[in-house]
Amino acid sequence: MAGVALLAGCGTLPGGTDGTTGPIVVMTWAPQNTNATNMPGMPAMAKTYAKYVNARGGIGGRELKVITCNDHNNSLGAGDCAERAAEEGAVAVVGSYSQYGAAFTSTLEAEGIPYLGGYGITRDEFESPLSYPINGGLPALMAGAGRQLAGKCDKVSLIRPDTAAGDIFAHFLDAGLRDAGRTSAADLRTAEDATDYNTVSRQAIGANKPGDCVSAALGDKTATFFDAFRRTTTTDPVTGVEQGPKARIASVLGSVQQSTLDSTGGANSPLEGAYITGWYPPASDTRWALMRNTIKRYAFGDNDLDPNDPGVQTTWIAYTALTAVIEKMGKDQAITATTLKRALDAAHNVSTDGLTPALGWREQDAAAVMEQPRLVNGWVTFQKVENGRLVAARKGFVDVTKTLEDATG
Structure with missing residues (x-):
């Protein structure tokens, strides 16, 4: 050699x-x-x-x-x-x-x-x-996700793999949230090869408030998590009625892509309505x-x-x-x-x-x-899932370089 x-x-x-x-x-x-x-x-x-x-x-x-x-x-x-x-x-x-x-x-x-x-x-x-x-890289995606969610969420929970690569996710997501005056996300870890997400889904739902957001970056397992999340219910403390999650959902490109949406039901996918942060323009x-x-x-x-x-x-x-x-x-x-x-x-x-x-x-x-x-x-794109398709949520690129610099400075 x-x-x-x-x-x-x-x-x-x-x-x-x-x-x-x-x-x-x-x-x-x-x-x-x-x-x-x-x-x-x-x-x-x-x-x-x-x-x-x-x-x-x-x-x-x-x-x-x-x-x-x-x-x-x-x-x-x-x-x-x-x-x-x-x-x-x-x-x-x-x-x-x-x-x-x-x-x-x-x-x-x-x-x-x-x-x-x-x-x-x-x-x-x-x-x-x-x-x-x-x-x-993943730092830019997570910082961008924080920026994208900051104007939409009162509280953010992050579900990510319990790996060395996953350890940086919460740090940069928090940097994006802080840039817009938001508090840090709840960092919820799960095994990289997990098959059961019921426990972490209940943790992510928490008090189940409409202003909450749940972001998952689990690679190929992201859709599996959101399917479990969608099926998780809580009991309304006033009416006693069972109710589904009220939080908005989000992820990053790589954990969610068009093939993920196609294979999980298109417009009926558990990811319908999700906010997605990417590096590149939408695939369309x-x-x-x-x-x-x-x-x-x-x-x-x-x-x-x-x-x-x-x-x-x-x-x-x-x-x-x-x-x-x-x-x-x-x-x-x-x-x-x-x-x-x-x-x-x-x-x-x-x-x-x-x-x-x-x-x-x-x-x-x-x-x-x-x-x-x-x-x-340090540029990213903001996308969303509409009718089972990934589309631009904001035109052009968003520069999160300053966010990344502040996160490590």
């Missing part, structure tokens, strides 16, 4: 002697077939993007070769994927998802391999000097047209590829950014992990066709967020 890394750093790639010929090798990883959150659409999107860009002549005339890896949603698997990226001569890891940042960043840093466009679920993605994020936005057309043409019938999936969207944006950066390097420039890192470090005003603000990873592009020195995009 060390020998491969040394050659990559000196400008050598498989298929070429100086990094100017042969394919551009990258890796995309994500958990698949686990009992927790799965993201099979991300590696599927990576392979589909490669078909799309190679059909157009590659990137700068070079073939894009995508290697995929299953991190199995554990630290050993994440570390194995990082080691495999080095062994196979990948010049970058692109558009990937793993909850185990500490298990893969150390290997990537040692091998000098950039990590471009991670899903944004771990702190390591916003700390590692080899990480180039394209969104504000016309800016996703190229991605949708690419999926239809090059991955028709692939059930893993849902264009409404934020993981798929993240991978698409990451590869869009990768292509833009490499094309600016020029056809005669060697493409290695080292040269790509230099290009990313100097990148500014990188277009993602309006799916995010223009990106850049120069020092002056970074926000002043302690413990997140790599954060360059």
